[in-house]
Amino acid sequence: MTEPSAGIRPPTRPELFLGYLKIGLLGFGGVAVWSRRLVVEERRWMTERDYAELIGLGQILPGPNIGNVAVMIGRRFHGLAGALLATAGMYAAPLCILIGLCLLYERYGDLPHVAPAMQGVAAAAAGMVIGTALKMASRLKLPSEAVGVLLLATLAAAWLRLPLPLIVIGLAPPSIALALWRAGLIGRGVR
Amino acid sequence: MSVLLLQILGAFATLSLLAVGGANAVLPEMHRQLVELHGWLDDRTFAELYALSQAAPGPNILVAGVMGWWIAGGAGMAVATLGMLLPSAALAWSMAGLTIRLRHAAWLRPAQAGLVPIAIGLMLAAGLVMAGAALEGGWHRLAIVAIGALVIWGTGWSPLWVLAGGAVAGLLLPG
Numbered sequence: 001m002t003e004p005s006a007g008i009r010p011p012t013r014p015e016l017f018l019g020y021l022k023i024g025l026l027g028f029g030g031v032a033v034w035s036r037r038l039v040v041e042e043r044r045w046m047t048e049r050d051y052a053e054l055i056g057l058g059q060i061l062p063g064p065n066i067g068n069v070a071v072m073i074g075r076r077f078h079g080l081a082g083a084l085l086a087t088a089g090m091y092a093a094p095l096c097i098l099i100g101l102c103l104l105y106e107r108y109g110d111l112p113h114v115a116p117a118m119q120g121v122a123a124a125a126a127g128m129v130i131g132t133a134l135k136m137a138s139r140l141k142l143p144s145e146a147v148g149v150l151l152l153a154t155l156a157a158a159w160l161r162l163p164l165p166l167i168v169i170g171l172a173p174p175s176i177a178l179a180l181w182r183a184g185l186i187g188r189g190v191r
Numbered sequence: 192m193s194v195l196l197l198q199i200l201g202a203f204a205t206l207s208l209l210a211v212g213g214a215n216a217v218l219p220e221m222h223r224q225l226v227e228l229h230g231w232l233d234d235r236t237f238a239e240l241y242a243l244s245q246a247a248p249g250p251n252i253l254v255a256g257v258m259g260w261w262i263a264g265g266a267g268m269a270v271a272t273l274g275m276l277l278p279s280a281a282l283a284w285s286m287a288g289l290t291i292r293l294r295h296a297a298w299l300r301p302a303q304a305g306l307v308p309i310a311i312g313l314m315l316a317a318g319l320v321m322a323g324a325a326l327e328g329g330w331h332r333l334a335i336v337a338i339g340a341l342v343i344w345g346t347g348w349s350p351l352w353v354l355a356g357g358a359v360a361g362l363l364l365p366g
Binding site: 172 | 207208209210211212213214216239240243244246247248249250251252253256257260261265268272275276278279280282283284286287288290291297298300301302303304305306307308309310311312313314315316317318319320321322323324325326328332335336337338339340341342343344347349350351353354356357358359360361362364365
């Protein structure tokens, strides 16, 4: 698949807020799926590659990855107002729902029973996160060394269960060096 | 602001700066601070509140707000959420500014590209861990996970259809 920058349309301020409101509201099982879906596919605020690079930064910074991306996307398009609008939009609906759940918990001292339907939703949400990662990887046509780094990160987090900060500290320097080498910025003599 | 609220703010602001990878990465430290260090809640309540926070949509960092609410009511929720969000958001803000200032540097985009496979790899890992938890309810859930992944990967259909399909499959094939 190609990656046309044609058709990319920056959001207005209300669009930014409403877009993030939707991401927060629909983000069952995590907002990563909906964030990419809305920003890249539905509203076309930026290209797959631009978005992936923001996710990369959001991942190495502390805090919620997609929350960090919301701040960065908001700032890119509308400065401080944009960062605040995107952040407020993303947290508004989930916070309201959580307050409701907290009140229920306080009143009845028990969680609402998890219906079998919700367990099916959890399985589907897991598949959606896996599918989003696969879709990004295939659309970005990562070079082979980047695929290697990707698989190492997956292995370290999902199988070895290493702490994420450790994985980032261990993999970021070699991965950045490989990307600079791929771009011809370091180790020219090698190529 | 009371001493308790300030303590909550401090605890979550610290957690915010440690949370590389989001709330799940910092959950053990959150447990240490809230349960062991401050004794604001017990083990069972901590686990139940975590489950509660997972039942709502949105970023899983909102678990901070739920814990704050349990410790000190609505004000606790507000303070915990702000403490968890502000420090990391401020960092993201400065990082965005840095990339805007450096946008003409030849090395910036390749360097950023180096972070992309790590981010995608960790996203894949998160999905696999979620799938592992879902499979504890029965191996037939593997089909739901696989179909969900393939639909998202191979089609442009809305993820809402995947969630709805998962709900129907969960009803028809309870664990």
